[in-house]
Amino acid sequence: GDSVTQMEGPVTLSEEAFLTINCTYTATGYPSLFWYVQYPGEGLQLLLKATKADDKGSNKGFEATYRKETTSFHLEKGSVQVSDSAVYFCALSGNFGNEKLTFGTGTRLTIIP
Amino acid sequence: NAGVTQTPKFQVLKTGQSMTLQCAQDMNHNSMYWYRQDPGMGLRLIYYSASEGTTDKGEVPNGYNVSRLNKREFSLRLESAAPSQTSVYFCASSEGTGHHNSPLHFGNGTRLTVT
Numbered sequence: 001g002d003s004v005t006q007m008e009g010p011v012t013l014s015e016e017a018f019l020t021i022n023c024t025y026t027a028t029g030y031p032s033l034f035w036y037v038q039y040p041g042e043g044l045q046l047l048l049k050a051t052k053a054d055d056k057g058s059n060k061g062f063e064a065t066y067r068k069e070t071t072s073f074h075l076e077k078g079s080v081q082v083s084d085s086a087v088y089f090c091a092l093s094g095n096f097g098n099e100k101l102t103f104g105t106g107t108r109l110t111i112i113p
Numbered sequence: 114n115a116g117v118t119q120t121p122k123f124q125v126l127k128t129g130q131s132m133t134l135q136c137a138q139d140m141n142h143n144s145m146y147w148y149r150q151d152p153g154m155g156l157r158l159i160y161y162s163a164s165e166g167t168t169d170k171g172e173v174p175n176g177y178n179v180s181r182l183n184k185r186e187f188s189l190r191l192e193s194a195a196p197s198q199t200s201v202y203f204c205a206s207s208e209g210t211g212h213h214n215s216p217l218h219f220g221n222g223t224r225l226t227v228t
Contacts, residue, residue, distance in 0.1 A: 004155075034216070036217075041221065042219075042221050042222075043117070043203055043205070043219025043220050043221050043222055044156070044203070044205075044217070044219045045218075045219065046216040046217070049216070089155065089156070100158060100161070100171070100210075101158075101217065103155040103156040103157075104155055105153055105154060105155040106155055
């Protein structure tokens with residue numbers, strides 16, 4: 001079945017550092033890929049998405065590119081802020097009638113001033 | 114605009130007790146979901162309702178029942194709570210089931226402890 005493997009955390013970075021959180025997937029067909037973010041005490045919210053190969057999703061300075069050849073969707077940000085501290089979840093949605101979301105285990109990110 | 118509202122925020126139960134988690138959305142979404150979040154496991158789908166009047170099992174439905182009361186409300190019931198059901202429960206909604214065009218909107222969660 002479909003699965004998502006995320007970089008294990010926790011990840012701790014200094015403010016203004018470069019961020020990469022790795023995500024790889026296994027799926028049949030042509031899934032859509034997502035990053036969701038969970039701030040402390042809140043539910044998840046969609047951060048960005050990409051629906052086909054080579055698409056780049058971007059939002060709030062975060063980017064991720066859908067790489068079918070390496071089955072990856074790594075999350076990057078050039079300069080992180082304290083307010084980016086959260087748990088980040090990679091997820092995929094299958095196609096052809098199997099559209100429920102499959103989530104990775106989440107990566108906790110802490111940014112220190 | 115409240116989005117997705119879950120009650121209660123916290124609950125402690127003894128093994129064997131029953132309870133219902135409530136969820137309501139005010140976005141006129143067709144689809145609603147219940148997930149549980151456990152450390153190292155990510156989010157796992159318990160049940161979902163693609164539209165009013167329908168419910169389907171997700172990945173981990175055992176020990177739970179659901180009711181789609183109307184378009185706004187989707188409740189999750191634990192008939193006889195077990196310690197393995199200690200978790201954080203999230204309700205979510207989306208306009209449709211095609212997530213590439215219809216992202217999930219989550220509530221803030223219910224932290225349940227079963228002793």
